Amino acid sequence: MGIQEIATVTGLSKATVSRALRGLPSVAETTVDQVRRVADELGYVPSSAAAGLATGRQRAVGVVVPVIDRWFYAKAIGGVDVELRRAGYDLVLYNLGGPGGDRDRAFRRSMLRHRVDALVLLSLVLDETERAELELTRHPMIVIGGPAPGLRNVGVDDVAVAATAVGHLLGLGHRRIAYVGGQDEAGMNVAVPYRRRDGFLDAMAAAGLHVPPSWLADGRFSFAGGAAAGALLLGGSVSGCTAASASGAGSGAGAGAGAGRPTAVFCASDEMALGVLLAARRLGLRVPADLSVIGIDGHEYGAAVSLTTVAQDPEAQGRVAARAVLAEVDGARPGVLPPAPATLVVRGTTAPPRG
Amino acid sequence: MGIQEIATVTGLSKATVSRALRGLPSVAETTVDQVRRVADELGYVPSSAAAGLATGRQRAVGVVVPVIDRWFYAKAIGGVDVELRRAGYDLVLYNLGGPGGDRDRAFRRSMLRHRVDALVLLSLVLDETERAELELTRHPMIVIGGPAPGLRNVGVDDVAVAATAVGHLLGLGHRRIAYVGGQDEAGMNVAVPYRRRDGFLDAMAAAGLHVPPSWLADGRFSFAGGAAAGALLLGGSVSGCTAASASGAGSGAGAGAGAGRPTAVFCASDEMALGVLLAARRLGLRVPADLSVIGIDGHEYGAAVSLTTVAQDPEAQGRVAARAVLAEVDGARPGVLPPAPATLVVRGTTAPPRG
DNA sequence: GTGAAAGCGCTAACAA
DNA sequence: TTGTTAGCGCTTTCAC
Numbered sequence: 234m235g236i237q238e239i240a241t242v243t244g245l246s247k248a249t250v251s252r253a254l255r256g257l258p259s260v261a262e263t264t265v266d267q268v269r270r271v272a273d274e275l276g277y278v279p280s281s282a283a284a285g286l287a288t289g290r291q292r293a294v295g296v297v298v299p300v301i302d303r304w305f306y307a308k309a310i311g312g313v314d315v316e317l318r319r320a321g322y323d324l325v326l327y328n329l330g331g332p333g334g335d336r337d338r339a340f341r342r343s344m345l346r347h348r349v350d351a352l353v354l355l356s357l358v359l360d361e362t363e364r365a366e367l368e369l370t371r372h373p374m375i376v377i378g379g380p381a382p383g384l385r386n387v388g389v390d391d392v393a394v395a396a397t398a399v400g401h402l403l404g405l406g407h408r409r410i411a412y413v414g415g416q417d418e419a420g421m422n423v424a425v426p427y428r429r430r431d432g433f434l435d436a437m438a439a440a441g442l443h444v445p446p447s448w449l450a451d452g453r454f455s456f457a458g459g460a461a462a463g464a465l466l467l468g469g470s471v472s473g474c475t476a477a478s479a480s481g482a483g484s485g486a487g488a489g490a491g492a493g494r495p496t497a498v499f500c501a502s503d504e505m506a507l508g509v510l511l512a513a514r515r516l517g518l519r520v521p522a523d524l525s526v527i528g529i530d531g532h533e534y535g536a537a538v539s540l541t542t543v544a545q546d547p548e549a550q551g552r553v554a555a556r557a558v559l560a561e562v563d564g565a566r567p568g569v570l571p572p573a574p575a576t577l578v579v580r581g582t583t584a585p586p587r588g
Numbered sequence: 589m590g591i592q593e594i595a596t597v598t599g600l601s602k603a604t605v606s607r608a609l610r611g612l613p614s615v616a617e618t619t620v621d622q623v624r625r626v627a628d629e630l631g632y633v634p635s636s637a638a639a640g641l642a643t644g645r646q647r648a649v650g651v652v653v654p655v656i657d658r659w660f661y662a663k664a665i666g667g668v669d670v671e672l673r674r675a676g677y678d679l680v681l682y683n684l685g686g687p688g689g690d691r692d693r694a695f696r697r698s699m700l701r702h703r704v705d706a707l708v709l710l711s712l713v714l715d716e717t718e719r720a721e722l723e724l725t726r727h728p729m730i731v732i733g734g735p736a737p738g739l740r741n742v743g744v745d746d747v748a749v750a751a752t753a754v755g756h757l758l759g760l761g762h763r764r765i766a767y768v769g770g771q772d773e774a775g776m777n778v779a780v781p782y783r784r785r786d787g788f789l790d791a792m793a794a795a796g797l798h799v800p801p802s803w804l805a806d807g808r809f810s811f812a813g814g815a816a817a818g819a820l821l822l823g824g825s826v827s828g829c830t831a832a833s834a835s836g837a838g839s840g841a842g843a844g845a846g847a848g849r850p851t852a853v854f855c856a857s858d859e860m861a862l863g864v865l866l867a868a869r870r871l872g873l874r875v876p877a878d879l880s881v882i883g884i885d886g887h888e889y890g891a892a893v894s895l896t897t898v899a900q901d902p903e904a905q906g907r908v909a910a911r912a913v914l915a916e917v918d919g920a921r922p923g924v925l926p927p928a929p930a931t932l933v934v935r936g937t938t939a940p941p942r943g
Numbered sequence: 944g945t946g947a948a949a950g951c952g953c954t955a956a957c958a959a
Numbered sequence: 960t961t962g963t964t965a966g967c968g969c970t971t972t973c974a975c
Contacts, residue, residue: 235953236952237952237953245962246961246962247952247953248954248963248964249961251952251953251955252954252960252961255954259960259961260960260961261960261961264960264961278702279701279702279952280952280953281701281703282637282640282641282646282952282953283641283951283952283953283954283967284952284953284954285953286635286638286641286951286952286953286966286969287952287953287966287967288953288954291637300666301656301662301665302659302663302666304657307657307658310656310683311655311683311685314683315685318683323680324680324682325678325679325681326651326665326669326680328665328669328673328679330666330669345633346633346636347633347634347635347968348636348637348648369631456892457888457891460892511892511893514869533810533812536812537811537812537863590967590969592968592969600945601946601947602947602969602970603945603947603948603971604944606968606969606970607944607945610970614944614945615944615945619944634969635967635968635969637967637968637969638951638968638969638970639970641952641953642951642968642970642971643951643969643971644951
């Protein structure tokens, strides 16, 4: 069941069979038909290992993710996959398995043992050693979601996204706006949370607004974290959860104490916004009457609860990244990629503040 | 940068270098050390293609999923990945991309061109052709999540899981229990929804309880679908969404019309349960005072809203599947796998019915 | 404990 | 348009 069998059966040479199978020009149509037929009859399955050995191309690209079970990563992988399939490439998944997983493992040279022609890194920040090892493989590389020093990247402009969200709130007349952000231990590019927070702070400052430190809450980029942060921010008790004010400001008393209650909360992710919504409900606050909430992402759940958000499209980002890297494999010189689009989606959780 | 270089530098033969690198016995320790050192210095990266060609083993397994961005699949892939890495295998992801994606693609013999040594199929039901093509590759195969004719599978006993959920409700004193299930167009094993529904129906029948057809609602296994089904079931209007009663019973009037309102709702997934919770809240129903809700899965979001559920562990199922298939690759004969565990997690959304 | 030689299944010049 | 001849980088008898 190799190319050889087909050759013997058809009485052709391996070379011709190979050419026919790959649809190369300069092979008689009759020959092609015959080869294809015989291949089918024999149940021929090409060996990518052999082809890879001969050509030096594996027709596969590696996708390195911090974890898979996150909205952004899952969507992005899907996008990468689409383009890879279209191009006839396979997707080899390298899952770092979160903070617990032994991350190095995936970066060991031996792990990328020439199995892939290129690498797509999701939201990773690499340290020196990692960079070095990856460079060593000389593969085209690109990162999705968050800037990475020295590497091409595709993703939204996080500062601008935050500004858009704040702008919406400001436009509605809000002045008392709190922020829920924090680090994502699961491995999100560490720069992203900072850039979103900075975007928020800058936009507020530009509007001449002061943000008390206690209004910068830590939602750990998760639903539960958002709920805890919301509880803290909106003046309730912490209700069993373990979030803490990121600023380390007032201890325990609840952020509302010194600064009053915000009329709006900007969350650096929809998941956290969902949590804040939950916290607000538990405290008996009406949204958007008593409180406006806006998130970032465009998570499906947000639509169901009518969450206003600045939506991005990780699937599209995945496709762009895949195409870029594939082009590079084909010899194209790495061009500059524009920031991915993000659009304000106004739904039911934002409205002008009361009074 | 091949094994040859190391051979020349060390003055050894390719054979010995190969043996040393693989840690085979009958190689002098000094030799091993020397080879390793030189390999390191040279930045040697083994070629899986070459090794694969020579041995016929790719040290990679394929994972076929209907879609990636679902809780169950993402978790299961993570589990498979863990075991694969432990064994030094790579994970090649074949994403069918939902009902829209051209599913056949991934099943074309040529797609699995000897790149993997085994296959893990997630929640797939195969038709004759697909089975045939996959069989043709003679790879060890296993499916996770839902039975598949002729293939080994790992997963919970869906009928039993449903019975557990119903048993909990019954034990609390509920008699008027509705069901939210439906088909998952995204590609879940079609048998699963039926088995859960049957488990529900059987348990109800065993308790001598009647379930009006209008109490079998279609939640399409999604959050939004669950919300729509809940709205219908709990007597409100459909509120913009497009779910329909699966039974085709009363048209439009709302299921409550003929049968009154259920005191409890059993949902075939946590996502749908979350949706039902949302619907209940919108209708002003208090949970669990006015309505009990129970789901299946153990979704993280459920914990945050205190959803009672029958939890399963897809990550563990992934690990079991990976180990099983790896063992088979190593020549073990496919043994029978016990059903995966599922445990009732009683939280705040279930309580005895009022009055 | 180590080496020599023959492939694994394919592709890629170069000829014909 | 087709065939010949070398490998791609590794593993694996079989000798030594």
